[in-house]
Amino acid sequence: MGQKMLMKGNEAIAEAAIQAGCRFFFGYPITPQNQIPEYMSKRLPKVEGGCFLQAESEVAAINMVYGAAGAGARVMTSSSSPGISLKQEGISYIVGAELPCVIVNMVRGGPGLGSIQPAQSDYYQSTRGGGHGDYRMLVLAPSSVQEAVELTQKAFDLADKYRNPVLIMGDGLIGQMMEPVEMPEYVKPELPEKTWAATGWKPGCGRDRAIINSLYIDPNVLEQHNRKLFAKYAVMEQEECRWQEEMTDDADYVIVAYGTTARIARSAMRKLRENGIKVGLIRPITLWPFPNAPIQKAAEHAKAFLTVEMSMGQMVDDVRLAVNGKKPVEFYGRTGGIVPTVREIVEQIENMAKEAK
């Protein structure tokens, strides 16, 4: 751990990526993530082998990522909701071609141009693949700037490990907020060599010709390819699920929330505990794979669940799937860039407790 610095979420993510060996960044301006490309444009040219390029569109940026990842580099792009929609085409191809990369989405309100304020309404898009075809991405949802740093570095390792894109899902608040950060010293784990990368080939050079491709015209071959992808996803579900549980052991009411919303839910939980209501918090850190286990466990003893999101209710579907009808699952959400307040969450739980009596 280095010195403690006060850093903006966006800048901290960019620096963490560079520390993790990211040398290529392709992006396009969109609020509220602009400090990521701005930071990269300042830092990468000063780092050996570093290259920042502002693309002509999000579509071009993600395809530059495809080319750079295909050439074996650690590469990142970032955007916010409307821009991430544009990138979906490329993300689908990147998954199909089994290329590693890191994508950051600082989510803003939608649909359409929506707003530039924080939101979590891209949950479905992020956790169900997002583009066309049958696929998944690892989705990491930091709830502090420090965690954003740690998850960004982890994201590069996970992307390389599985040859699959990893999405960091933040929101305008995580991106714009400044918090103390200690930049961890990055230690690269043992990862397989990128023998599949297109770096130049000739007969007898010791490997097969690299073909970076997502086209499998023979239905049987494509089905095999899809099964192979899903075998990877099964391993991810086994090994990469992350969450944080707080005070769930004796909780009558369990709040499920991620990212920014989880911070507010934590404050609400403390206040409710002071008022004598036993509340716990489950904070998914990976949105995909979704942490079913702690929710199933809590469903054994809790009276009810409350999912809080900055959306009209998306993750709540996954919570309900995990609870599987055993206990009521209520929902509270704000949208349009409005962040739920501690008081609102406290009232929700107090009402649930009242109704239970």
Added chain:
Amino acid sequence: MEAQFLIAGFGGQGVLLIGQLLAKAAMHDGMNVSWMPSYGPEMRGGEANCAVVVSDEPIGSPLVTEPPIAVIMNKPSMLKFTPSMEKGGLMLYNSSLIDIEPDREDITAVAIDCNGIAEKLGNARTANMVMLGAIIQRTGVISIDSAMEALKATFGPKKEHLLPINRAAMEAGAEAAK
């Protein structure tokens, strides 16, 4: 202990810097801190504000929707944020640019002649540091020394010669808030 600040004014008045120095200094004092700017299609001269939370516990929301402490540098911000202030809250306002008082009986309002004091010191641009001195005097969340350490780090060697005038501004602001 948790202190929540809302600091608001025109863009260019240095309100974001007041917040950053507050957060940085408190961080170096070992506290948990967060700094959250308003962001949007705002240009220089438009409204700017930031929320700062200082706490000895992990910080929940970095947003300050019902400010217990409001630092108000211009009149539009006074009109905008007075109604949402927490009951019993403290408002420090820049009376050089604000010719009214907050219309709330249930808060404590302290007028600081930020621009006037800064001009008397010979550098009008230190009005925000006058206000920071007042904040320090009234809340005790940080000290002038730790604020100066944070300012030194922010300024870097190029602007080091400006440190004494800024310290004088903070001290004058603290004096005015007594």
Added chain:
Amino acid sequence: MAVVYEKTKMLTDKPLHYCPGCTHGIIHRLVAEAIDELGVQDKAIGVAPVGCAVFAYDYFNCDMMEAAHGRAPAVATGCKRVNPNNVVFTYQGDGDLASIGAAEITHAATRGENITVIFVNNAIYGMTGGQMAPTTLPGQVTTTSPYGRDPNHCGYPIRVSEMLATLDGPAYIARVSVHDVKHIMEAKKAIKKAFQMQIEGKGFALVEVLSSCPTNWGMTPQEALKWLQENMIPQYPLGVKKEVE
């Protein structure tokens, strides 16, 4: 016995899937020969398009990437920026490059991206079944312009080479044709030059190759070559449009 002619090692043994009389085969061969003669097979990375040449990665005997429709210049940009010593080329059709990929090619050109672009213009969408392309000639009948392309309704064909030659970024832009042997030899020269420019670090080079599509034009191969010569060349004049020293 002296060898007077042999298959270039830059093409694999995979049989081409192109229709009889299609000139893609010739253009593949020219690209392969150019790379071979310049001795850069071990550095070459090709980017295949979406369109008739979608399987180009099966034919060019080097590392290959398959891009999304129109995005080959962006993919090539990412690849080249990672390994500037690689010789990176895209091979794109007119729908891919001039329609859906108009932004990507324009910006790769204006950045002076040090890549080579082979742009095959046959005035029609081949793979999808003969629909109107951005390069379809006025009056030309396609499956989506069954009464002939009406410029009042759907605009005029794009002269890509002339358009890109107005930019400061490109180092070399030329239009060639493959309708007869003489022009094939000239096309070869231009393609080789476009690779040479990249190897010398001069920047973005594009060769537009006028090509025939007998199947979707509804002609015999001979008729198609004649139609190309008589109709396409007047619309798309041959020659070097831009060349930096």
